[in-house]
Amino acid sequence: xxxxxxxxxxLDTVIDRxxxxxxSVAAPSVGKADCARIARELFGIVVSGIPIEDxxxxxxxxxxxxxxxxxxxxxxxxxxxxxxxxxRIDANDEAFILAxxxxxxxxxxxxxxxxxxxxxxxxxxxxREEKIVEVKGAKGETRxxxxxxxxxxxxxxxxxxxxxxxxxxxxCLMLDANxxxxxxxxxxxxxxxxxxxxxxxxxxxxxxxxxxxxxxxRNGTDFQYPSLRAFENEIRWRxxxxx
Numbered sequence: 001x002x003x004x005x006x007x008x009x010x011l012d013t014v015i016d017r018x019x020x021x022x023x024s025v026a027a028p029s030v031g032k033a034d035c036a037r038i039a040r041e042l043f044g045i046v047v048s049g050i051p052i053e054d055x056x057x058x059x060x061x062x063x064x065x066x067x068x069x070x071x072x073x074x075x076x077x078x079x080x081x082x083x084x085x086x087x088r089i090d091a092n093d094e095a096f097i098l099a100x101x102x103x104x105x106x107x108x109x110x111x112x113x114x115x116x117x118x119x120x121x122x123x124x125x126x127x128r129e130e131k132i133v134e135v136k137g138a139k140g141e142t143r144x145x146x147x148x149x150x151x152x153x154x155x156x157x158x159x160x161x162x163x164x165x166x167x168x169x170x171x172c173l174m175l176d177a178n179x180x181x182x183x184x185x186x187x188x189x190x191x192x193x194x195x196x197x198x199x200x201x202x203x204x205x206x207x208x209x210x211x212x213x214x215x216x217x218r219n220g221t222d223f224q225y226p227s228l229r230a231f232e233n234e235i236r237w238r239x240x241x242x243x
Contacts, residue, residue, distance in 0.1 A: 001051070002052070002073055002074070002075065003048070003049045003050060003051065003073075003074045004048075004050055004051070004052050004055040004071055004072065004073055004074060005045055005046070005047065005048040005049075005050075005055070005071070005072050005073075005074055005077055006045075006046040006047050006050075006055055006058055006059055006062075006069045006070070006071060006072075007044060007045050007046060007069060007070050007071075007072050007077075007237060007240065008042070008044050008045075008046065008069060008070075008237070009068045009069060009070050010068075011043065011044060011214065011234070011237075013067060013068065015039065015042060015046065015062065015067050015069075016039060017035055017036055017038075017039040019062065019065050019067060020035040020038055020039055020046075020062075021035045022061070022065075023058055023061035023062045023065070024058065024061075025061070026054075026057040026058060026060065026061040027050065027054035027055070027057050027058035027061070028054065029049075029050040029051060029054045030047055030050060030054065030058055034047075040226050040227075040230075041226055041227055041229055041230040041233065042230075043214070043225070043230045043231070043233050043234035043237065044233050044234045044236070044237025044238070044240075045077070045233040045236065045237055046069060048074055048077070049074060052071075055071045056071065059071055072240060076240065076243070077236055077237075077239075077240050078236055078239040078240065078243065079236075080170065080232055080235060080236060081168075081169045081170045082170070083161065083170045083171070083172035084100075084106070084168045084170065084171055084172065085100065085172045085173070085174065086098040086099060086100045086106070086171060086172070086173055086181070087099070087100060087101055087173065087179070087180075087181045087182065088100075088181060088182040088183075089160075089173060089181065089182070089183055089184075090183075090184055090185075091183075091184060091202065091206065093205075093206075094109075095107050095108065095109050096108055096109070096110075096162070096206075098162075098171055098173075106168065106171060108162070108164050108171075110206050110207055112164045112165050112166065113162060113163070113164055113207050113211055114163045114164060114165055114211065114239075114242070115162075115163040115211050115212075115213070115235065115238060115239070115242075116160075116161070116162055116163075116203060116207050116211055116212050116213065116216055117159070117160075117161045117163070117212075117213040117215065117216070117231070117234075117235050118158075118159060118160040118161070118200055118213065118215045118216045118219075119158070119159060119213065119214070119215025119216075119223070119224070119225050119231055120156065120157070120158050120193075120215070120223070120224045120225070121156075121157050121158075121159065121224060121225035121226070121227065121228060121230070121231050122154050122155070122156060122157070122224070122225070122226055122227055123154075123155050123156075123157045123176070123227070123228050131146070131147045132145070132146060132147075133145060133146075133147050155176060155177065156176070156177075156190060157174065157175065157176045157190070157228075158174065158175040158176075158190055158196060159172065159173070159174050159175075159231065160172070160173045160174075160199075160200075161173075161235075163235070163239075175188060175189065175190040175196070176190060177190065183195075183199050186199075197219055200216055200219040201219060203216065213231075213234055213235060213238065214234060215231070
């Protein structure tokens with residue numbers, strides 16, 4: 001059965017949590033408990049995977065509050081291809097050269113770029129922690145055992161992604177606490193944001209702004225994506241607009 005999404009007509013439209021919660025009453029497949037996350041991660045796609053009846057009702061309820069949205073078939077919103085990761089990028093007026101740790105390279109030109117996406121974001125990562133605890137036996141003897149606890153860590157991250165017209169389509173570079181990448185001989189690190197902002201500003205000379213995401217457009221501010229899903233949803237929304 002075909003399912004549908006509600007999408008923003010413009011990223012400038014702010015849809016707050018209360019409005020989402022009140023509108024969700026009209027759409028049983030949209031849980032009120034999910035509205036806090038939906039509001040937090042709202043970058044183009046409001047909600048996906050709902051039947052057409054709920055999409056129409058949810059949209060009507062938001063429209064009644066002066067919040068315009070559009071209905072799109074989920075099959076019409078592009079899925080993002082698997083990213084190929086690199087750890088070096090060299091840019092000049094002729095071409096962009098990306099390389100990975102194995103020395104494999106990808107070379108492309110500005111006219112091949114469909115979209116540039118970049119931004120600081122939070123990434124939820126699972127972790128398993130081991131703790132040694134002391135246990136007293138029935139006869140008073142002491143022994144030590146391992147206890148394992150699963151946790152979810154909210155970790156900062158920076159991503160820069162180029163989407164091009166040919167295979168491999170999605171080229172990615174990433175910074176987190178354990179990784180860096182090289183830009184024209186300069187090592188970029190997450191804990192030093194100024195060189196990252198300088199790196200982003202250089203793209204003014206290569207790719208027009210109508211091919212940028214919000215993270216690039218708002219470079220130099222405290223703008224941050226709340227999750228990887230929010231970052232990717234905006235990309236999918238932009239490709240839907242192009243389609």
